[in-house]
Amino acid sequence: MSQLFQDGLKRLIDGETLSRDASRAMMDDIMRGEATPNQISSFLTVLRFRGETAEELTGFAESLRQHCDRLIVENRDVLDTCGTGGDGSSTFNISTAVALLTSGMGVNVAKHGNRAVSSKSGSADVIEALGLTIPYDKEAALAQLEAYGMCFLYAPIYHASMKHATLPRKELGFRTIFNLLGPLVNPAGSRFQLLGVYSERAAEKMAHVLNQLGTKKALLVTGHDGMDEASITGPTTIFEVACGTVQKYTIEPEDVGLPRGRLKDLQVKNARESAALIEATFSGKANSSAENIVCLNTGCALYTVGKAKDLQSGVEMAKEALASGVGLRQLQRMRVQRNEGLADA
Numbered sequence: 001m002s003q004l005f006q007d008g009l010k011r012l013i014d015g016e017t018l019s020r021d022a023s024r025a026m027m028d029d030i031m032r033g034e035a036t037p038n039q040i041s042s043f044l045t046v047l048r049f050r051g052e053t054a055e056e057l058t059g060f061a062e063s064l065r066q067h068c069d070r071l072i073v074e075n076r077d078v079l080d081t082c083g084t085g086g087d088g089s090s091t092f093n094i095s096t097a098v099a100l101l102t103s104g105m106g107v108n109v110a111k112h113g114n115r116a117v118s119s120k121s122g123s124a125d126v127i128e129a130l131g132l133t134i135p136y137d138k139e140a141a142l143a144q145l146e147a148y149g150m151c152f153l154y155a156p157i158y159h160a161s162m163k164h165a166t167l168p169r170k171e172l173g174f175r176t177i178f179n180l181l182g183p184l185v186n187p188a189g190s191r192f193q194l195l196g197v198y199s200e201r202a203a204e205k206m207a208h209v210l211n212q213l214g215t216k217k218a219l220l221v222t223g224h225d226g227m228d229e230a231s232i233t234g235p236t237t238i239f240e241v242a243c244g245t246v247q248k249y250t251i252e253p254e255d256v257g258l259p260r261g262r263l264k265d266l267q268v269k270n271a272r273e274s275a276a277l278i279e280a281t282f283s284g285k286a287n288s289s290a291e292n293i294v295c296l297n298t299g300c301a302l303y304t305v306g307k308a309k310d311l312q313s314g315v316e317m318a319k320e321a322l323a324s325g326v327g328l329r330q331l332q333r334m335r336v337q338r339n340e341g342l343a344d345a
Contacts, residue, residue, distance in 0.1 A: 002034040009039060012046045023059025031067040031161035041168040044176040051201075052177055054208040060177065061184040061209055067161040071138050071153065071188045073110065073145065077216070079305050081297075082112040082183040083196030083228045085122070086175035091266040092274040092290070093126040094229045095196060097281060097327070098297045103150035104330030105298075105321050107305050110145065110188035114155040121271035127152050129275035131335045148334050151188075158187035180206060184213070191216035194301045196228035200237050207239035207246045217242045219304050221297075225263060230300050232261035232293040238300075256315040258296060261289025282327035294327075295319045 008018065008026045018026070026043070029035045035043070052060075079102065081095040096111065103109040113123030127134055134154050135141040145151035156162065162178075169176055180202060183195050193210065195218055197203035203220040210218050218241040223231025230236045232253050240247045253260050265287045268274045280286035281294055298321075299314030308314030321327065 002029045002039070005029040005035040005039055005043075009043055009046070012043070012050070015050070017053050018056050018059070020055045020059040020062075023056040024063045025059075027060045027063035028067075030165055031063060033161075033164045035164070037168050040165050041172060044165075044168060044172060044178075047177050048174065052180070052205070054205040054212075057177075057180060057184075057205055058209045058212050060181055061213065064159065064162075064181055064185040065213075067159070068185055068187055069138075069158045069160065071110070071141055071158065073108075073142070073188045076108050077192060077305075078108045078110040078145075078186075078188050078190045079192040079194065079301060080110055080112050080183070080186045080188075080190035081194045081301060082123070082186065084175075084179045084183060084198050084202065085228060086179045086198050088198075089225070089227050089263065089266075090268065091227060091229070091263070092268045092277045093121055093123055093271075094266075094293055094297055095194075096123050096126050097278045097294045098194070098301055099150060100278075100330050100334075101282075101294060101298050101318065101321060101327040102301045103148065104326040105302070105307070105317070106149065107301065107307060108145065109150040110141075110153055110186060110190055111150065112153045112155060112182065112186045112188075112190075114182065116271075121268065121274045124152070124154055125271035126274045126278070129271040130278065130331065132331075133334070144334075148330070150330070150334070153187050155182060159185070184209060192305045193218040193220075194297065194304050195220045196230070196297075197222045198226065198228045203237065203239050204246075204248070207241050210241050211244065211246055215241055217304055217306075219300050221300060227263075229293065230296050232258065232266075232289055232296055233263050234260065251311065253292070253296065256296065256299060256312045258292045258315065259288070261287075261292055265289035266293060279328075279331065282322070282325070282331055284323070291322065295322060298322075 298318035
């Protein structure tokens with residue numbers, strides 16, 4: 001049992017906030033297995049009720065980055081579309097669809113993700129349901145990125161130290177600080193991010209953390225309907241991190257030339273249904289809400305990496321790519337990888 005962790009926990013319970021260094025030290029104890037499961041559960045529960053500060057979140061993220069087994073991607077910048085999850089909307093895996101379409105358009109994507117913890121379908125679950133390969137070592141991930149411009153980074157492989165928090169997190173069953181931390185600790189050190197967040201308050205804190213950690217450019221998006229994506233059903237608040245600043249603004253679907261859609265057209269019950277809706281979207285057989293939300297978020301991704309001059313231009317590019325079958329071809333190319341055993345561990 002860690003005395004340092006116990007002391008920090010008492011401070012949290014007493015309503016104190018932690019410095020960046022103290023936060024990093026507490027997370028270090030979790031990562032080294034020096035905090036007990038009960039201590040970890042208490043830590044996660046207190047933070048869920050009290051909320052975490054941007055300074056605390058920065059310290060936690062620094063610890064996870066230090067303990068991460070990094071994937072060295074040379075001579076290229078990569079985009080991550082990993083979001084927080086935990087929004088309770090039961091939507092299909094929009095960020096995974098965006099990763100596939102965006103990478104098919106020539107953007108290097110290192111998609112960080114995991115299996116479902118607090119959602120219907122985690123990104124790893126839908127990747128498998130789509131018939132795609134999850135690379136289970138770094139060499140396979142690099143080969144996948146080289147061949148297809150996209151790789152999937154299965155979080156447990158790169159964050160082995162997180163195993164100490166796995167059981168407490170699952171047993172609690174509610175959204176925890178780790179929902180916020182996952183998108184902040186991409187193993188490939190992504191300098192560009194499209195990051196869906198379940199609340200505006202959390203998005204603002206995460207934006208300041210990414211700014212502190214030196215991100216080149218990121219868009220953190222949260223729908224006013226509670227969706228951790230840029231939403232097609234109503235307004236979306238965006239925090240844009242670039243050049244050492246954080247800018248906040250709000251967009252409506254109509255601002256980028258898209259009609260409003262319906263949340264129920266985006267909802268699924270499991271990974272199989274999510275995969276089916278992604279493939280239908282790429283095949284031109286899905287409802288307009290599904291197609292438009294993929295185009296909206298892909299447009300955000302293209303703007304983030306500088307491939308589009310603004311969000312509306314990005315959405316137009318995404319619509320053209322989707323209509324021309326770019327997403328379907330990328331899906332089929334990567335599906336061949338699994339069938340031929342390429343990059344399998």
